[in-house]
Amino acid sequence: MDESLLAPCGMNCAVCSAYLAKANAVKDKGLRYPYCSGCRARNKQCAFLKKRCPRLLQGKVQFCFECPTFPCATLQKLDARYRSRYHMSMVENLRTIQMQGVKRLLAQEKKKWRCPHCGGTICCHNGLCFSCQQDALKKRTQRYRWDE
Numbered sequence: 001m002d003e004s005l006l007a008p009c010g011m012n013c014a015v016c017s018a019y020l021a022k023a024n025a026v027k028d029k030g031l032r033y034p035y036c037s038g039c040r041a042r043n044k045q046c047a048f049l050k051k052r053c054p055r056l057l058q059g060k061v062q063f064c065f066e067c068p069t070f071p072c073a074t075l076q077k078l079d080a081r082y083r084s085r086y087h088m089s090m091v092e093n094l095r096t097i098q099m100q101g102v103k104r105l106l107a108q109e110k111k112k113w114r115c116p117h118c119g120g121t122i123c124c125h126n127g128l129c130f131s132c133q134q135d136a137l138k139k140r141t142q143r144y145r146w147d148e
């Protein structure tokens, strides 16, 4: 878990399928997932929020909780989707950073997403480990679902 992978919206890019796919070079093993090196590394935010938020576009906030309208309707919509489908909440992550600091969130994330088999990272988008469960990933018809 790495501080530079915490996006302004509260997403931890370390548990995103696109980040894990790239980190584990899954295309070399025949898995079809998009690659991403993380929000801050790419110096642009995920399209979902970026398109809608001038503050993020202009880099005016380091994290969304610094914004006067936090949590705005767009972030709440994204958060609701992640709460119901992906076992996580950007807003909760941001509140932890705001109240307890980045280190605390990273420690929680490390524990929450640790693969019990290999110590790698479980993906929030499907509940699988991109390091040791590549066969299971191959069998998936829905790449972004936990329950198949």
Ligand code: SF4
Pocket: 007, 011, 012, 013, 014, 016, 017, 018, 019, 036, 037, 038, 039, 040, 045, 046
């Ligand atoms: S796709 Fe978005 S959430 Fe995933 S690693 Fe890239 S910037 Fe982060």
Ligand code: SF4
Pocket: 009, 049, 053, 054, 055, 056, 061, 063, 064, 065, 067, 068, 069, 070, 071, 072, 073, 074, 075
């Ligand atoms: S909380 Fe503020 S900075 Fe974050 S997406 Fe909403 S308007 Fe933009």
Ligand SMILES: [Zn+2]
Pocket: 115, 116, 117, 118, 119, 120, 121, 129, 130, 131, 132, 133
């Ligand atoms: Zn594993």
